Amino acid sequence: MHGLTALDLARIQFGFTVSFHILFPAITIGLACFLAFLEARWLRTQDPVYRTLYQFWIKIFSINFGMGVVSGLVMAYEFGTNWSGFSQFAGGITGPLLTYEVLTAFFLEAGFLGVMLFGWNRVGPGLHFFSTVMVALGTMISSTWILASNSWMHTPAGYAIVAGKVVPTDWLEVIFNPSFPYRLAHMVIAALLSTALFVAASSAWQLLHGRAVPAARKMLSLAMWMVLITAPIQAMVGDAHGLNTLKHQPAKIAALEGHWNTAAKDDKNGFPLIVFGIPDMEREETRYAIEIPRLGSLILTHSLDGQIRGLKDFPKEDRPNATVLFFTFRVMVGLGVAMIAFGLLGWALRRNGALYRSKAFLRLAVAMGPTGLIALLAGWMTTEIGRQPWVVYGLQRTRDAVSAHAAGPVALSLALFVVVYFVCFGVGIRYMLKLASAGPAPDAHPHPHPNDRPSYGPGSVVPAAIAAASAPQAMARHGHRES
Numbered sequence: 468m469h470g471l472t473a474l475d476l477a478r479i480q481f482g483f484t485v486s487f488h489i490l491f492p493a494i495t496i497g498l499a500c501f502l503a504f505l506e507a508r509w510l511r512t513q514d515p516v517y518r519t520l521y522q523f524w525i526k527i528f529s530i531n532f533g534m535g536v537v538s539g540l541v542m543a544y545e546f547g548t549n550w551s552g553f554s555q556f557a558g559g560i561t562g563p564l565l566t567y568e569v570l571t572a573f574f575l576e577a578g579f580l581g582v583m584l585f586g587w588n589r590v591g592p593g594l595h596f597f598s599t600v601m602v603a604l605g606t607m608i609s610s611t612w613i614l615a616s617n618s619w620m621h622t623p624a625g626y627a628i629v630a631g632k633v634v635p636t637d638w639l640e641v642i643f644n645p646s647f648p649y650r651l652a653h654m655v656i657a658a659l660l661s662t663a664l665f666v667a668a669s670s671a672w673q674l675l676h677g678r679a680v681p682a683a684r685k686m687l688s689l690a691m692w693m694v695l696i697t698a699p700i701q702a703m704v705g706d707a708h709g710l711n712t713l714k715h716q717p718a719k720i721a722a723l724e725g726h727w728n729t730a731a732k733d734d735k736n737g738f739p740l741i742v743f744g745i746p747d748m749e750r751e752e753t754r755y756a757i758e759i760p761r762l763g764s765l766i767l768t769h770s771l772d773g774q775i776r777g778l779k780d781f782p783k784e785d786r787p788n789a790t791v792l793f794f795t796f797r798v799m800v801g802l803g804v805a806m807i808a809f810g811l812l813g814w815a816l817r818r819n820g821a822l823y824r825s826k827a828f829l830r831l832a833v834a835m836g837p838t839g840l841i842a843l844l845a846g847w848m849t850t851e852i853g854r855q856p857w858v859v860y861g862l863q864r865t866r867d868a869v870s871a872h873a874a875g876p877v878a879l880s881l882a883l884f885v886v887v888y889f890v891c892f893g894v895g896i897r898y899m900l901k902l903a904s905a906g907p908a909p910d911a912h913p914h915p916h917p918n919d920r921p922s923y924g925p926g927s928v929v930p931a932a933i934a935a936a937s938a939p940q941a942m943a944r945h946g947h948r949e950s
Contacts, residue, residue, distance in 0.1 A: 471874060473874045473877050474865070474869045476874055477550070477869050477870070477872070480877065480880065481545055481549065481550070483881070483884060484541050484545065484888070485847075486847070487538055488538040488541075490840050490843070491534045491538060492606070492610070493654075493657065493658040493661050494535075494840075495528065495606055496606045496655065496658035496662070497660075497661060497665075498524055498527065498528040498662055499528065499602050499605075500662075501524060501666065502599055503596075503599045503600050510596060519679075522907070523682070523907035524666075529584055532580070538888075541884075543565070548870065549869065549872070550858075551870040551871075552863075552867055552868040552869060553858050553863065553868035555632065556631070556859070556863050557633045557863065558632075559632060559633055559634050560616075560633055560641060561616050564612055564615055564619070564642070565616060567612050568609055568613060571605075571612070572611075573605070575604065576605035576606065576609070579598040579602050580602055583599050583602050586598065607655065610651065610655060614647060614651045614654055615642045615651075618646045618647040618650045618651075619644050620859050621644075621650075621715070621716065621850070622647075622716075622860065623644065624637075624645060625641040628862070633859070633862070645714075646711055646712070649708035650850075652708075653701070653704050653708050653846070656697050656700060656701045657701065657842070657843050659697050660839050661839030661840050661843055663691075663693035663697065664694060664806070665839065665840075666686055666689070666690040667686075667687055667691060667835070667836070668833045669686065669903040670686035670687035671687060671830070671832035672829075672833050673686075673906040674687065674823060674829055675829050678906040679906035679908075682906065683906060687823065687832070691810065691813035691814070691817070694810040694813065695814050698803065698810045699807055699810075701803060706766075709767065710769075712853075713768075716853065717775065718781045718786060718787060718853075719787055719853035720767065720775060721777055721781070722786065722787045722788070722789035722853060723789070723793060723795075723796040723849060723853060724741065724767070725753035726753075726775060727752055729776050735772045736761070736772065737763070737764030737771050738764050739758035739759055740758065740766060741753055741756045741757065741758050741763070742757045742758070742759060744793070745790070747790070753789075763775075784856065787852060787855045787856070791848070792849055792853050795845045795848040795849045795852070799842045802838045806839070812831075816828055
């Protein structure tokens, strides 16, 4: 880490920890909604496949939820240790928003999570389903508060600066700041899409290996419908988000497009879309550019002759890193296009009756499994690096937000974070993937005796307890229907 300043190391550390963390909430949001859907279908149809899928995915959900909570706590401490300047300047806004997240979403999830995990055969079916829905709702509320705080840092509103600190003047403007609706929609859809691809990969792997075929077919069917629906919607939301960013953060748009020169007012030729190139920050040009004429104008301004400001129109100290943004943005968009094509391919195979038989498609589904999370990371890198050199856009520069540390201690803590994260979360992710690839256990007893109860000894663990849970809900409804 020779040559890196404390500011550089603090940015790397926060980027590393948040990149690990964001993967877990994304899957948590998607799986919580998926579990609520599965239980609703089970209660309505009494089809044992839905119950089997619920009890299978709740194991993975519980592991993922735990890792998300632990990794999220670390970032809260980093605000105080590495970014005390930011906390002092903007804590009057971000502190209450994060507190609201704890008081609403976290308490809601914690209150009903135990019933959701361990109450399948201990409470009534209505209460258990209500608990699942409340946990899913809690993940959505959590996303709302977190995205409100993050969006305010990009498009601050409803504030005043008093004695060098930000104070709120209108909380509705703070929460519903100009970029908040677009960021919230973009993130929630990304979570649903990433989870659908994960579920599709799991089911495809099981079908390729002949495991749990009825349940795997149902999983693949549900996942592919979700991909087909959400991938195009995500593209439309992303387009609206881009227009909003062009209005409020034009330097970011110029950087990710590799666009340097502002056209003359009477130029009616529009500007091209640079498909590939290497933006050079020193030479102020995009080298080896491969362009499509006017397509940039059509995408960004929805007209063939529209123009945007080039990077040269902004002072050098206010420009984000175009070299990085250019490629992270194209990774996100390229994978998004691939997801749309994947959903359409699945729909075509479904119509031909080959969705579950085509080994080539099943292998493709396995390969597409991580693409949602990769696109999610690329998108967050684009939006956060694009905000630089500001930590609160237009109000506080990142160099003014960092704590007064020497580079050595920050480098040491970063190295420790890397080791601990890869060991601890690596083990958790590996176990989660192992469960996902194994598939649900065969349902040998679809209607257990209503008095059966799992045993919870001191050595029990969450996955084992869930796997051992029986389903007297099915027995109760079965007997009621026969009577």
